[in-house]
Amino acid sequence: MTIAIEVDNARLVYAAAGSPYPQAPTLVLVHGFPLSRAMWQAQLEGLSPRCRVVAPDLRGYGESSFGDWPAAGETPSLDRYADDLEALIASLQADGPVVLVGFSMGGYIALNMARRCPDAFDALVLMDTRAAADDDTARATRLKMADHIHEWGAARVAELMRPKLFAMDTPERIVQETVAVISATDPAAIAASQLAMAARPDSTGLLGSIAKPTLVVVGEHDAISPSAEMRGIAAAIPGARFVEVPGVGHMAPVEAPEAVNAALAEFAESL
Incomplete structure (x- = not known):
C-alpha cells in the first residue's frame, strides 16, 4: 500500500505493509543516498x-516532492529530513514500539533524530552508516558533486558510486537494479543531500548517550562504512547489538535481504 501525507508544503510518499496485530513493532526504513524506498x-x-x-x-x-525546500540562499540540512520523519512517525499512531532503521545517509538522519527528537521513536537500527563527520577530502567531494550534478546527470553519479556499493560476488542483476534507481534520482535531490551531509556534525560524541535499544548492522566488505568502524559504533552505544552480514558490501539490505530481515525481525520482536 502506498500512502501520501503533507508535511510543510511537501507531499511525502511511503509504502506500508504488515501490522499483523495491534502491538506489532513498526519498522520505519530510511533509505540511503541517492536512492529511494x-x-x-x-x-x-x-x-x-x-x-x-x-x-x-x-x-x-x-x-516525494520538495515543497519549497531548500529556500533561496538556504544551506540544506539533515534537520529537514529529520523533521519530516518525525511528522511521518507521529501520523502513524503506532500502538507498538517504533524502530527507526537508518541505512547509510538514513543513518546520519537517524543520529540527527537521536540528538533532536529522541522521543519520536523507541529503538534504533544503524545500518552501513557512520557517526563521524566528513573529513576535508570527503566534504570537498560532496560539494563538487553538488556543484556539477545538473551538468553530470544522475546516471554519472550511479557509475561513480557503483564500485564502492557492492561486494565483488554480488549478482549483476542486483547491481543493475540499484544503478537504475540512482540514475532515476532527481539531480536537485542529489545536490541538496550532498550539501546537507557535508554540513552534518560529528555524532561520535552522541553515541554514549543513546539510551534506546540499538542494533548496528554492516556488510562484511562494506567499503564506505567499514565493519571495524561500525563495530566501534556498537561498542560506544550502551547495550547495542552488532551484526556483521557475511559476504556483502555496503548495500547489505539488497545484497543479503534474508540475513538482514532475520536480524531486524529478531531485534524488533525482542523489544
Whole structure:
C-alpha cells in the first residue's frame, strides 16, 4: 500500500505493509543516498508477516516532492529530513514500539533524530552508516558533486558510486537494479543531500548517550562504512547489538535481504 501525507508544503510518499496485530513493532526504513524506498522492497515483503513496515521516500526522492525546500540562499540540512520523519512517525499512531532503521545517509538522519527528537521513536537500527563527520577530502567531494550534478546527470553519479556499493560476488542483476534507481534520482535531490551531509556534525560524541535499544548492522566488505568502524559504533552505544552480514558490501539490505530481515525481525520482536 502506498500512502501520501503533507508535511510543510511537501507531499511525502511511503509504502506500508504488515501490522499483523495491534502491538506489532513498526519498522520505519530510511533509505540511503541517492536512492529511494525501492531499496527496501525485500524488507517490505519479507518482514510484513511479523511487523508493520513503513518505507518513505525522503523529500525530493522517489515520489516525494520538495515543497519549497531548500529556500533561496538556504544551506540544506539533515534537520529537514529529520523533521519530516518525525511528522511521518507521529501520523502513524503506532500502538507498538517504533524502530527507526537508518541505512547509510538514513543513518546520519537517524543520529540527527537521536540528538533532536529522541522521543519520536523507541529503538534504533544503524545500518552501513557512520557517526563521524566528513573529513576535508570527503566534504570537498560532496560539494563538487553538488556543484556539477545538473551538468553530470544522475546516471554519472550511479557509475561513480557503483564500485564502492557492492561486494565483488554480488549478482549483476542486483547491481543493475540499484544503478537504475540512482540514475532515476532527481539531480536537485542529489545536490541538496550532498550539501546537507557535508554540513552534518560529528555524532561520535552522541553515541554514549543513546539510551534506546540499538542494533548496528554492516556488510562484511562494506567499503564506505567499514565493519571495524561500525563495530566501534556498537561498542560506544550502551547495550547495542552488532551484526556483521557475511559476504556483502555496503548495500547489505539488497545484497543479503534474508540475513538482514532475520536480524531486524529478531531485534524488533525482542523489544
